[in-house]
Structures are given as structure tokens and as C-alpha cells.
Amino acid sequence: MRRSTLQAAWLGCFLVLGTLAGKAVAGGQTEQLAADRPEAWALNYFTSVSLLAGLGTPRGREPGAVEIGVELDWIPKVNKAKRRVGFNGVKEEDFNKAPIFFRPRLTVGLPWRLSLILSYLPPIKVFGVEPNLFAFALERPLYERNPWTVGLRAYGQLGEVEGAFTCWREVVRFPPGTPQNLFGCQKESADTATLRYGGIELSGAYRIERARGLTPYLAVAGNFLDTRFQVDALTFGLRDRRRLSAGTWTFSASAGITYPLTERFSFSVGLFYSPLWVTRPPATSRRNDALFNARALLTLRLR
Numbered sequence: 001m002r003r004s005t006l007q008a009a010w011l012g013c014f015l016v017l018g019t020l021a022g023k024a025v026a027g028g029q030t031e032q033l034a035a036d037r038p039e040a041w042a043l044n045y046f047t048s049v050s051l052l053a054g055l056g057t058p059r060g061r062e063p064g065a066v067e068i069g070v071e072l073d074w075i076p077k078v079n080k081a082k083r084r085v086g087f088n089g090v091k092e093e094d095f096n097k098a099p100i101f102f103r104p105r106l107t108v109g110l111p112w113r114l115s116l117i118l119s120y121l122p123p124i125k126v127f128g129v130e131p132n133l134f135a136f137a138l139e140r141p142l143y144e145r146n147p148w149t150v151g152l153r154a155y156g157q158l159g160e161v162e163g164a165f166t167c168w169r170e171v172v173r174f175p176p177g178t179p180q181n182l183f184g185c186q187k188e189s190a191d192t193a194t195l196r197y198g199g200i201e202l203s204g205a206y207r208i209e210r211a212r213g214l215t216p217y218l219a220v221a222g223n224f225l226d227t228r229f230q231v232d233a234l235t236f237g238l239r240d241r242r243r244l245s246a247g248t249w250t251f252s253a254s255a256g257i258t259y260p261l262t263e264r265f266s267f268s269v270g271l272f273y274s275p276l277w278v279t280r281p282p283a284t285s286r287r288n289d290a291l292f293n294a295r296a297l298l299t300l301r302l303r
Contacts, residue, residue, distance in 0.1 A: 029243070030228075030243040030244070030245050031242065031243065031244050031245065032245050032246070033244055033245065033246040034246075035246060035247070035248040035249075035277070036277050036278050036279045036286050037088060037246070037278075037279070038084070038085035038086075038088060038089040038278055038279075038280055039085050039086065039088070039229065039244055039246070040227070040244075040246035040248060040278075041085065041276055041277075041278035041289060042085045042093065042095065043193060043195075043225070043227035043228075043229060043244075043246055044225050044227065044246070044248050044250065044276050045078070045095075045276055045289075045291055046075075046095070046161075046193065046195065047195040047196075047197055047225045047227055048223075048225070048250065048252065048274045048276065048291045049073060049075055049101050049291065049293065050101060050133060050135070050157060050195055050197075051155075051157075051197065051199065051221075051223060051252060051272075051274075052117070052119065052135045052136075052137050052155040052156075052157065053201065053219065053221070053252070053254050053270075053272055053295065054137075054139070054151075054153055054201055054203055054217075054219055054254070055071070055254075055256065055258075055268040055269075055270050055295055055296075055297040056203075056205065056215070056217055056256075056258045056268050056297075057141070057149045057150070057151045057203040057204060057205035057215075057217045057219070058115060058139035058140055058141045058149075058151030058152065058153055058203070059141055059144060059149060059151070060113040060141050060144055061107075061109030061110075061113070061115050062109050063109050063110055063111050064108075064109055064303070065107075065108070065109030065301070065303060066106070066107070066108055066109075066301075066302040066303050067105075067106070067107040067299050067300065067301045067302065068104065068105065068106055068107075068299070068300050068302060069104070069105035069106075069107070069297050069298060069299040069300070070102070070103075070104055070105070070297070070298050071102070071103050071104075071105055071119075071295065071296070071297045072100060072101075072102055072295070072296050072297075073100065073101040073102075073272075073293060073294070073295045073296075074099070074100060074101075074293045074294045074295070075098055075099055075100060075101055075293065076291075076292070076293055077096050077099075078095045078096055080092065082289060083095055083096075084280075086166065086183075088281060089280045089281045090281075091166075091183055093165050093166055094164065094165055094166075094168040094170075094171075095165070097127050097128045097129050097163060098126070098127035098128075098129055099127070102121075103119045103120075103121050103133070103135070104119060104120070105117055105118070105119050105297070105299075106118045106119070107299075112140070113140050113141060114138060114139070114140050115138070115139050115140070116136070116137070116138055117136065117137040117138075117139065117155075118134075118135075118136050119133075119134070119135040119136070120133070120134050120135075121133040121134075121159075123162075128163055128164065129161050129162065129163035130161065130162045130163065131159070131160075131161045132159045132160055132161070132162075133157060133158075133159035133160070133161070133195065134157065134158050134159050135155065135156070135157040136155065136156060136157075137153050137154065137155035137156075138153065138154050138155075139151060139152065139153030139154075140152060140153075146207060146209075147206050147207040147208070147209065148204070148205070148206055148207075149204065149205045149206075149207070150202075150203070150204045150205075151202075151203055151204075151205075152200070152201070152202055152203075153200070153201045153203070154198075154199070154200050154201075155198070155199050155200075155201065156196075156197060156198040156199070157195060157196060157197050158196055159194070159195060159196075160192050160193060160194045160195065160228075161192070161193045161195060162190060162191065162192045162193075163191060163193075164188040164189045164190065164191065165189065165191045165193070166183075166185070166189045166191050166231055166233045166240070167183075167185030167186075167187065167188055167189040167233045167234075167235070168185075168188060168189070169188060171185050172185045172186065172187055172188055176235070176236055177236075183235055184235040184236035185233060185234070185235055186234045186235065186236075186237070187234050189231065189232055189233035189234075189240075190232045190233075191229065191230060191231055191232055191233070192228075192229070192230040192232070193227070193228070193229050193230075194227060194228035194229070194230075195227060196225075196226040196227065196228075197223055197224060197225045197226065198223070198224050198226075199221050199222060199223035199224070199252075200221060200222055201219050201220070201221035202219065202220055202221070203217055203218065203219035203220075204217065204218055204219075205217035205218075205258070212259075212260070213259070213260045214257060214258075214259050215257060215258045215259070216255075216256070216257050217255065217256060217257070217258060217270070218253075218254075218255045219253065219254045219255070220251070220252070220253050221251070221252045221253070221254075222249070222250075222251060222252075223249070223250045223251070223252060223274075224247065224248070224249055224250075225246075225247070225248045225249075225250060226247050227245070227246050227247075227248075228243065228244065228245050228246075229243070229244040229245075230242075230243050231243070231244075250274055250275075250276065251274065251275060252272065252273065252274035253272075253273050253274075254270050254271060254272045254273070254295075255270060255271055256268060256269050256270020256271060256295075257269060257270070263301075264300055264301045264302075265298070265299070265300055265301075266298075266299045266301075267296070267297070267298055267299075268296065268297040268299070269294070269295070269296045269297075270294070270295050270296075271292070271293075271294055271295075272291070272292070272293050272294070272295055273290060273291070273292050274290060274291045275288045275290045276288065276289055276290055276291060277289075
């Protein structure tokens with residue numbers, strides 16, 4: 001088959017899919033994704049980036065104690081093959097926008113050796129995305145006797161991230177239907193990814209006094225990711241408003257060190273791993289396209 005004929009056939013299929021999707025959205029329907037669909041994998045990948053992992057083991061604090069911190073996480077680039085997630089692994093999306101994930105943390109000591117952690121990212125556009133994310137955690141040491149500490153924390157997140165994921169700048173500068181813009185994007189989209197989750201993490205740490213308090217830690221967690229994706233794109237003169245939804249249970253593990261820089265400042269750095277399963281057509285078996293990244297946290301104790 002000649003190349004022009006093949007492109008025309010592909011284009012015809014996509015037009016039919018777009019029409020059917022438009023009718024479904026007009027009826028107010030949301031497509032529920034299987035946990036291993038490529039679209040669900042993409043949502044799970046970036047939701048896992050935002051998991052409020054401990055970067056250390058919970059410790060007892062006096063009621064009213066206050067700490068502020070700054071967390072910085074590395075977001076690995078996703079290669080071209082893995083970015084093909086739209087329409088069950090056919091269409092490439094733009095995921096490589098932000099190289100890092102940044103958020104502030106506020107920790108407050110509560111009675112019964114509990115601590116509350118709060119974090120909020122306001123809707124300020126950075127790297128082409130606009131977050132609006134509120135994360136929180138409640139933690140407590142279960143066993144705390146020098147040099148060992150074992151702790152438990154429950155955490156969650158509400159909010160969303162908006163950006164041009166389905167139709168982005170490099171695509172819309174080409175005419176709709178051309179090889180560089182097969183899906184007919186006419187302007188940058190305003191898509192919204194809802195990144196909600198809840199999880200429980202168990203961690204342990206060992207303080208090395210001879211190393212000035214250097215404390216290695218290890219943690220494991222179970223998470224439920226409740227994600228949504230709202231498309232908002234103009235393609236071939238039609239407004240695409242497909243809605244996708246996925247709910248996925250995941251496992252994660254992390255390891256690292258915490259080091260007291262001064263009496264008030266401490267620094268933590270760790271590695272985070274979460275296996276994420278996906279079936280990418282035409283393959284019929286699942287594979288693990290995991291998230292593996294590095295994270296760091298600088299903390300200042302105020303009182």
C-alpha cells in the first residue's frame with residue numbers, strides 16, 4: 001500500500017473515532033479504563049510522581065512543634081514509544097513538560113505523638129502546566145528507641161493539573177491531517193488531569209551517632225490512585241471533550257538517608273520505586289513500566 005493511501009486510511013479511522021467520542025461525551029459519559037490501559041498507565045505514572053512519600057521515618061514531636069520544608073523530585077523523561085497512550089496506545093501525547101516536581105511542606109506536632117503534614121501547590125503556571133494540588137499526611141512513630149525508629153503514616157491528595165497534553169505547540173503549527181498532525185489539532189488544548197490518591201506507608205530507620213546522626217531509612221507503601229483525564233481540544237473543527245477515569249492499586253518502596261545539618265536544619269535524599277503495569281497494543285501481555293526517581297527534602301524546625 002502506498003504511503004499516501006495508508007495515511008488517508010489512518011486519518012479516516014481517527015475521524016470516525018473522534019465522531020464516536022464526541023457523541024459519547026455529548027451523552028455525558030465517562031470511559032472507565034482498565035488499570036493496565038496505556039492511558040491509565042500515564043495517569044498512574046504522574047500521580048505516583050506526586051505521592052507524598054515520607055523521605056524519612058516518623059518521629060515524635062512536641063505538640064505545637066512546627067517545621068517547614070521544601071521538596072524537590074526528579075521527573076524522568078518518557079520516551080516516544082511510551083508517550084503513545086491516546087486511543088489505547090495509538091496517539092502520542094506530550095508528557096515531558098516539567099523536569100522536576102516542587103512543593104512546600106508544613107509539619108505540625110499534635111498530641112499522642114502524631115504529626116500533621118500539609119502541602120499545597122497553587123494554580124501558578126510553570127513549565128507549561130498549571131497545578132492545583134493539596135496533599136496531606138498524618139504520621140506517628142510506632143517504636144522509637146535510639147538508634148531504631150519504626151513509624152506509620154497515612155497520606156492523600158486532591159487536585160488537578162492543567163496543560164496542553166493532547167494538542168501541544170509543536171503539533172498545532174502543522175496543518176491538520178498532515179503526518180506531523182494526524183489527529184487534526186487546530187490549537188493548543190486545555191486538558192485537565194485529576195491526580196487523587198490515598199496510601200499507607202510503613203518505614204524504619206537506624207540512627208548512626210558516630211556519623212553525626214546520619215539516619216538511613218527504608219519504607220514500603222500501598223496506594224490507591226483515583227485518576228481522571230478531561231480532554232479539551234479542537235480537532236478537525238470539532239471540540240473533543242472525552243473524559244477518562246481509572247482506579248488503580250499500586251505498591252511503592254523508597255530508601256534513603258536523613259542528615260541533620262544543624263540543630264534546626266535537616267536534609268533528606270532518597271530513591272523511589274513503584275512498579276506500574278501496562279498492556280501496550282498490539283502486545284497482549286502486561287509489562288512493568290515502573291517509575292524510578294530521586295527525591296530530596298530540606299527541612300527547617302521553627303519551634
